[in-house]
Amino acid sequence: MPARQPPVRRPPLKGHGATAAPAAPAGGLFVLVSCEHGGKHIPPEYREHFAGYAPLLDSHRGHDPGALLLAQEMAAALDAPLVAATTSRLLVDLNRSPGHPRRYSEITRPLPHKVRARIHAEHYLPYREEVEKLIATAIARGATVVHLSSHSFTPIMDGRVRNADVGFLYDPGRPGEVALCQRWLAALHGRAPKLRLRRNYPYTGRSDGFCTWLRRRYPAARYIGVELELNQRHATAGGPAWTALRADVVAALQAALHDHPTLQVHRAGLPGAESAPAGERSYMGRRAREDGTQEEGTSTIGKSR
Structure with missing residues (x-):
């Protein structure tokens, strides 16, 4: 079994140098973006257990298509930290609470x-600890x-079309x-009135999820x-x-945060990372490439590209 690599910092992104993260002002907003189901990668040491499951990994059961790209764009637009995973939820579901019966899939259970x-x-x-550390520090x-968790849903579930x-x-x-x-829904409706927008759907x-866990x-x-x-x-x-x-x-989100009646948006970058470069850093056992690109199957935290 390969030894787990320690967390390593990515080099600064092109055009960015090392910067200090100022303390969040009292009453300000600290925006954090996460994506728990951003990919379908299975680490090599577990692939033998997934033999024959390629179609399942390619499906909505294996990952959330489009969720990672949108998370990256939201983080970039808000200059907010992004924590994202590209390891398949079929290995372990990062959006499930500890002890949830479906945290492990039928393959890993x-x-x-x-x-x-x-x-x-x-x-x-x-x-989970990386997200909680950012929240607690802020x-x-x-x-x-303000924690924005990016996901996507399959258009048809159990033979029923989802109307949103x-x-x-x-x-x-x-x-x-x-x-x-x-505010977000109203701003999005104003920009794209033909979209079907729904609250607490699908x-x-x-219901159980990372945001629900954090609310407790x-x-x-x-x-x-x-x-x-x-x-x-x-x-x-x-x-x-x-x-x-x-x-x-993304534009509707920016408008919703800008128009917030009592809170001012705070774009401070990474709390508690005064000595860190402004780029991303990888963790969870995979090493960042020398050119700063992300290896498949890693999770990242930092400024979105």
């Missing part, structure tokens, strides 16, 4: 406990965190999440968690319409 424990230690924990500095282009998942009992989603905002740890006044769900038919079709949809979603 029957594996010996020591194998699942290694997957947990090498893939699940580092990702809140300690006086900011309110974009879904906004949030907790109706948390006023900050309600306000942000209302899932409820309170942080008060509503300090943590605003929204899961964005895009219909995968747009990513599959591609072309100018897909590009325009992403641009509209």
Whole structure:
């Protein structure tokens, strides 16, 4: 079994030097973007367990098509940190809470406990802890965190067509999440009135997920968690319409944050990373290439390209 590599920092992106992350102002927003299902990669040491499962990995069960690209574009537009994974959710689902019966798939659930424990230690924990570290540090500095979790959903589930282009998942009992989603939805409708936009669809905002888990740890006044769900038919079709949809979603998000009645958007970069370069850094057992590109199967955190 190959030894796990320690976290390494990426070199600065072209045009960026080392910068310090200023403390978040009291009452400001700290925006964080994450993508838990950004790819379908299976690390080499586990591929024997996935023999014959290529069609499943290629399907919505294996990853969320389009979610990573949109996450990168949201992070770039807001100059926000991005935490993203390209390892398949069929290895372990980073969006499921600890102890959830579907955190491991039907492929990995029957594996010996020591194998699942290694997957947990090498893939699940580092990702979740990285997100929580950013949130905790920003809140300690006086900011309110806006956490945007990027996902996509299959157009047809169990033979039923899902009637939405974009879904906004949030907790109706948390006023900050309600306000942000209302503004985001209204701004997106203004830009693209033909899109079918729905609240808490195709899932409820309170169903199990990373944002739901984080709500239990942080008060509503300090943590605003929204899961964005895009219909995968747009990513599959591609072309100018897909590009325009992403641009509209990002522009509407910028408008929603800018128009927030009480909070000022804070784009401070990485909290607690004063000595870090402004580029991405990789972790979870894979080494960044010398040219700064990402190896398949890694997770990254940093400024989006």
